[in-house]
Amino acid sequence: xxxxxxxxxxxxxxxxxxxxxxxxxxxxxxxxxxxxxxxxxxxxxxxxxxxxxxxxxxxxxxxxxxxxxxxxxxxxxxxxxxxxxxxxxxxxxxxxxxxxxxxxxxxxxxxxxxxxxxxxxxxxxxxxxxxxxxxxxxxxxxxxxxxxxxxxxxxxxxxxxxxxxxxxxxxxxxxxxxxxxxxxxxxxxxxxxxxxxxxxxxxxxxxxxxxxxxxxxxxxxxxxxxxxxxxxxxxxxxxxxxxxxxxxxxxxxxxxxxxxxxxxxxxxxxxxxxxxxxxxxxxxxxxxxxxxxxxxxxxxxxxxxxxxxxxxxxxxxxxxxxxxxxxxxxxxxxxxxxxxxxxxxxxxxxxxxxxxxxxxxxxxxxxxxxxxxxxxxxxxxxxxxxxxxxxxxxxxxxxxxxxxxxxxxxxxxxxxxxxxxxxxxxxxxxxxxxxxxxxxxxxxxxxxxxxxxxxxxxxxxxxxxxxxxxxxxxxxxxxxxxxxxxxxxxxxxxxxxxxxxx
Ligand code: SF4
Ligand code: SF4
Numbered sequence: 292x293x294x295x296x297x298x299x300x301x302x303x304x305x306x307x308x309x310x311x312x313x314x315x316x317x318x319x320x321x322x323x324x325x326x327x328x329x330x331x332x333x334x335x336x337x338x339x340x341x342x343x344x345x346x347x348x349x350x351x352x353x354x355x356x357x358x359x360x361x362x363x364x365x366x367x368x369x370x371x372x373x374x375x376x377x378x379x380x381x382x383x384x385x386x387x388x389x390x391x392x393x394x395x396x397x398x399x400x401x402x403x404x405x406x407x408x409x410x411x412x413x414x415x416x417x418x419x420x421x422x423x424x425x426x427x428x429x430x431x432x433x434x435x436x437x438x439x440x441x442x443x444x445x446x447x448x449x450x451x452x453x454x455x456x457x458x459x460x461x462x463x464x465x466x467x468x469x470x471x472x473x474x475x476x477x478x479x480x481x482x483x484x485x486x487x488x489x490x491x492x493x494x495x496x497x498x499x500x501x502x503x504x505x506x507x508x509x510x511x512x513x514x515x516x517x518x519x520x521x522x523x524x525x526x527x528x529x530x531x532x533x534x535x536x537x538x539x540x541x542x543x544x545x546x547x548x549x550x551x552x553x554x555x556x557x558x559x560x561x562x563x564x565x566x567x568x569x570x571x572x573x574x575x576x577x578x579x580x581x582x583x584x585x586x587x588x589x590x591x592x593x594x595x596x597x598x599x600x601x602x603x604x605x606x607x608x609x610x611x612x613x614x615x616x617x618x619x620x621x622x623x624x625x626x627x628x629x630x631x632x633x634x635x636x637x638x639x640x641x642x643x644x645x646x647x648x649x650x651x652x653x654x655x656x657x658x659x660x661x662x663x664x665x666x667x668x669x670x671x672x673x674x675x676x677x678x679x680x681x682x683x684x685x686x687x688x689x690x691x692x693x694x695x696x697x698x699x700x701x702x703x704x705x706x707x708x709x710x711x712x713x714x715x716x717x718x719x720x721x722x723x724x725x726x727x728x729x730x731x732x733x734x735x736x737x738x739x740x741x742x743x744x745x746x747x748x749x750x751x752x753x754x755x756x757x758x759x760x761x762x763x764x765x766x767x768x769x770x771x772x773x774x775x776x777x778x779x780x781x782x783x784x785x786x787x788x789x790x791x792x793x
Contacts (some may be wrong), residue, residue: 296380296381296383296384297339297380298339298361298363299339299341300341300360300377301338301341301342301360302338302360302362302571302759303336303338303356303570304356306354306355306356306357310333310334310353311355312327312333313334313352314327314334314354315347316334316351316356317334319346319347319350320342320346320575320717321716321717322340322710322715323337323340324337324338324340324347324393328690338361341358342708342710343358343708344710344716344717344718345708351414351467353575359573363623368581369383369468373486389570389637391635391636391641391709392632392634392635392636392640392709392711392712393632393709393711394632394641394675394697395538395629395642396629396630397642400629400647402630402647403647403650403778403786404649404675404677404680404684406775406777407460407684407773407776407788409683409684409757409772409773410773410774410775412757412758414556417759418756418757418758419759420597421749421752421753421755424756424761426752426761427761427764428459428460428748428752428763429458429481430459430692430763431454431455431456431457431458431624432456432598432600432623432669432671432691433452433454433455433463433669434598434624434631434667434669435523435666436449437473437666438454441443450467451789453595453596453597453598454622455598455623456487457487457692458486458748459487459747460682460690460691460693461486461682461693461694461696461744461748462491462509462693462694463479463482463491463694463695463740464491464627464631464696464699465492465494465509465511465533465602465694466479466600467492467493467494467511467517467634468493468495468497468555468558468559469495469497469546469550469555469558469723470493470546470635470721471609471700471720472498472723472727472731473554473732474719474727474729474733474736475700475703475719475720476490476498477736477737478731478733478734478737478739479737479740480501480508481504481734482738482765483507484504484506484507485737486745487507489508489509489528489632490504490507490742491508491509491531491694492518492527494515494518494533494544494569495517495558495559496517496518496523496558497510497523497558498558499558499635505527505528506528507528508526508527508644509527509528509529509531509600510523510526510527511530511531511532511533511602512530512532512533512585512589513543514533514543514569514571514573515568515570517559517561517567517569517747518558521592524592524706528597529559529597529598529599529622530589530599530600531595531599531600531601531625532573532585532586532589532600532602532621533597533602534582534602534604535604535627536572536602536679537605537628537629537631537648537673538627538632538641539604539640539641539644540605540640540644541640542605542636542640543568543636544569545570545635546567546568546634547566548564549714551563551567555723579615579616579659580618582601582615582616583620598622599620599621600622600624600625600671601616601619601623601624601625602625602643603625603680604628604631604645604702605627605646605648605651605674606646606781607686609626609646609655610654611658613655613658614659614662614695617662617664617667618667623669623670624655624669624670624671625694626648626651626655626670627653627673627694628673628674628675629645629648630648631673631674631675631696633711635712645671647674648672648674648675649685649688650785650786652670652685652688652689652690653688653770653787656690657689657787660768668676669691670690670691671690671691671692671693671694672685672692673696676694676698676753677697678696678698678747679750679754680748680754683751683754683766684773686767687766687767687772688768688787689768691767702730702739702740702742703718703731703736703739703741704719704720705718706718715727718730718731718770719731751759751763758772773788774789774790775788775789775790776791
């Protein structure tokens with residue numbers, strides 16, 4: 292007798308009255324949930340295989356399907372939740388590390404964006420109407436000169452250090468080719484170009500086809516150095532040294548050999564079928580002095596034409612780390628928070644290591660201001676930016692700009708099924724299987740990304756106008772624009788905001 296220890300988490304509900312047995316759900320589900328019973332001619336579902344990606348629901352032409360949380364529940368226990376027990380069954384069966392993907396959904400770790408409220412002008416400082424008056428959402432990322440001189444014609448007479456110019460304070464976060472499909476990278480690069488912003492290669496190198504989008508590309512150098520060569524460094528508008536990632540601070544990356552195929556292998560410069568494992572540390576960085584050397588080497592290798600960003604995970608002593616990075620010669624620091632997404636991470640690390648971006652960001656901005664080095668370096672925040680209000684709150688807490696990863700993937704169809712590590716993404720995003728990857732049209736995807744960022748930028752202008760602010764730079768670190776709700780005094784102190792009503 293076979294015992295099913297790991298009981299299904301989802302129920303696949305099919306309306307038998309509506310279903311015409313067209314088999315579209317069977318074709319669309321790479322997890323093999325739906326099968327036609329040849330004897331009865333009816334569709335059947337194996338719910339144990341379902342990950343709740345909602346692809347079949349979205350593709351069923353007559354709306355005959357629903358996926359719901361399974362109703363079967365274990366005997367309730369306050370500490371030993373059903374998830375806790377099911378994880379033990381899985382590990383007892385396999386002996387393996389629990390893998391997952393996307394960002395942590397730990398309910399106990401607060402999402403501070405939802406506990407912060409924005410200000411609006413009333414009477415004494417009137418709001419600005421963004422439809423009738425100019426609103427500046429352009430952002431410069433990089434070291435700011437100590438003094439700026441202008442010539443007699445009023446034009447800038449000071450050579451600016453290499454920097455990035457964004458039309459909106461939103462970048463696309465680092466996601467590597469290999470973890471996501473070629474079509475996603477193609478969509479991101481086209482959207483970045485159309486929007487006047489940047490996408491980030493992640494640690495998998497840059498596909499040859501996408502070199503023409505280099506002016507809107509940040510090329511990443513991670514500990515594995517996959518796909519890194521001089522032409523690659525020269526191709527991007529900026530270089531990012533990846534030290535850490537919010538979803539898995541302290542460990543490296545792992546792309547399974549199954550995903551290292553064809554152009555992914557060629558772009559990464561690793562043999563086909565071989566696991567691409569990037570080490571936890573950069574083996575040439577054990578101190579800020581070492582980091583300084585790598586920053587200097589990358590600048591020298593690219594003729595001092597590219598700004599260098601250092602990306603770190605939000606961890607306990609992030610303010611001191613950021614202070615060191617600001618002194619390393621880097622032009623920007625990218626901080627990725629606890630809820631940041633990933634294509635694959637050990638679930639224990641994703642759900643237990645690091646701190647929320649909101650607290651990290653506020654602490655970093657405050658420390659850099661106290662040390663009077665804030666102008667030396669720009670701050671990019673990421674890790675669960677879900678909408679335009681989160682962007683505005685992040686900037687008010689001290690970010691110059693934000694990166695969006697999960698939100699961008701949602702615009703392309705992601706339903707957060709947290710199964711990217713399986714390589715079977717039914718939406719054609721986190722997969723290298725040609726039939727699945729072909730489901731995402733890069734032109735349509737680029738348009739959806741452009742629509743999303745344009746919509747957010749419009750909303751950002753409206754929120755800025757409501758606060759009486761007409762330049763996004765005037766919002767940066769402006770915590771008077773924020774009030775906390777339901778937070779402890781300690782949390783308010785770290786965030787540097789007053790409680791609502793004060
Ligand atoms: S895995 Fe996705 S496509 Fe397959 S049955 Fe579940 S919801 Fe439908
Ligand atoms: S990218 Fe695909 S596999 Fe990953 S969470 Fe989104 S829908 Fe699921």
